[in-house]
Amino acid sequence: MIDTAGQTLAVQKVRSVRAVGTRAVLAELSGTQDVLALQALLVEHPLPGQLDVLAAAETVLVTADSPVSARRIAARLLQLDLTAPAHREGELVVIDTVYDGEDLAEVGELTGLGTDGVIAAHTGQIWTVAFAGFAPGFGYMVGENQVLEVPRRSSPRTAVPAGSVALAGNYSAVYPRRSPGGWQLIGRTGATMWDLDREQPALAAPGHQVQYRAVRDIVTLAPEQQAQIPAPELRSGLRVVAPGLQSLIQDLGRYGHSGLGVSAAGALDRASLRRANRLVGNAPSAAAVETVAGGLTVQAVGDQVLAVAGAPSELTIESRSDAGFDAGSDFDDADEAGSGPSWRTVPMATPFALLDGETLSIGAPESGFRSYLAVRGGVDTAPVLGSRSTDTMSGIGPAPLATGQLLAAGGEAESGVVGHPELQPEYPGTGVTVLDVVPGPRADWFDQGALDSFTAQDWEVKPQSNRVGMRLQGTPLQRTRQGELASEGTVAGALQVPPEGLPVLFLADHPITGGYPVIAVVVDSQLDRAGQVPIGGKIRFRWAESTLTGNATPQPVTPEEEASY
Structure with a gap:
């Protein structure tokens, strides 16, 4: 590729592609600019079978309408030439913050800055929202330096208060509502990060710049009083x-x-x-x-x-x-x-x-x-x-x-007649439910011993489980890699493994990005069965027959499939 000055430029490509379950693939890239370039390209020119695109720190998750489409998309992603993303105007958003978070002192120790130094570093730079994820209104903000780089908590909290200002890796963010989370909490704000009544629901959307401002207390404006319109009488x-x-x-x-x-x-x-x-x-x-x-x-x-x-x-x-x-x-x-x-x-x-x-x-x-x-x-x-x-x-x-x-x-009946009685499948009880899985995109973070332990034991569904995810109790799994995984897109059925080693099975309300390695993904056809396992029930995972436990890479597209693409 030749630029306007006649200089030869290196063609930017997707580094690798990993399978995420049976209907999604994860493209790995060299950095934020390539991520934004690929996202822009796929949004403007969707690939056949593409349903959704999600950019993250160093990856782009592409969801497909079928396993065959996912394989075709995986092959195409490796062939794409990436162009520079369009320039985004960086609107400045000021977020007033009270710095009294539960993890503020620990962050001071981890960074060596102390409590006052953390506050000064957090308020003394401009943060840019690189991408959205985890939950609506949750923007991953990149700072001008890396002095506040800290790891996530070894075990995520089951509930983080809305408005919590947090750090993880090189990012800062504000939790838009009460939700689970594993970031380090350093403060809180009264800013409304997500509001569907606004033209732009997210207060800090990708491309926006953010300035945190230290205050002694949170001041929030009372919501405007709207005229009460009586609800219509229910007739049916x-x-x-x-x-x-x-x-x-x-x-x-x-x-x-x-x-x-x-x-x-x-x-x-x-x-x-x-x-x-x-x-x-x-x-x-x-x-x-x-x-x-x-x-x-x-x-x-x-x-x-x-x-x-x-x-x-x-x-x-x-x-x-x-x-x-x-x-x-x-x-x-x-x-x-x-x-x-x-x-x-x-x-x-x-x-x-x-x-x-x-x-x-x-x-x-x-x-x-x-x-x-x-x-x-x-x-x-x-x-x-x-x-x-x-x-x-x-x-x-x-x-x-x-x-x-x-x-x-409502009026969504599409048939003039009702259906005949139907037979139902058997539903899980308090015994052991077997679920088929395929290797996750980060199965290589675990050795064969951990992979064998994952499928050899019965995992019990803990009471803390909900529609976001099922927390599982069993013998912890040991990673072979240490350190943090950059936040990346994930799917329902993914089994994330936090540092404590106990998997969490994501369900329909899961955060769209996560920072813990995914060891396996429940095949899509068995997600319904997973959603019926009761609290206290047991799950045993089994590698799907068509996969190899050591292979998390999509299989190549056949010439016949390529011809029909």
């Missing part, structure tokens, strides 16, 4: 009588927004959501209710058609004395005369009517963990970034269901 839908442990509105998720730091979210058991929607005549992606461990009770407002799929549970309907009954249903003979409420049960994976005023209760699962309640027409709530799913990591989407809440039934 469901009223929440009891929400259970955790009940959320979910559909098949929001894709293509990883550049904003937004994960896909969506139902953890996608097959069960589709089944419930199919039974009531909805589109497969219609919003439904995902509920955990039973306890959900809803009341019909107007006559409704419902179906429940997923973890097998007893479904009990309480009827008014004058309500009709479905033919063939079981009910309490003592109430046949209409002297009071009557109860009947309905089967799983079968459409049924819930008449106006009747209530449905979902009991504790016999096996599995999550059940899906679909109402004909779908749950009608305002979509956010194209989806009605609740993302518990980012706070995007509807809040968890609450007692007394009204759920309107």
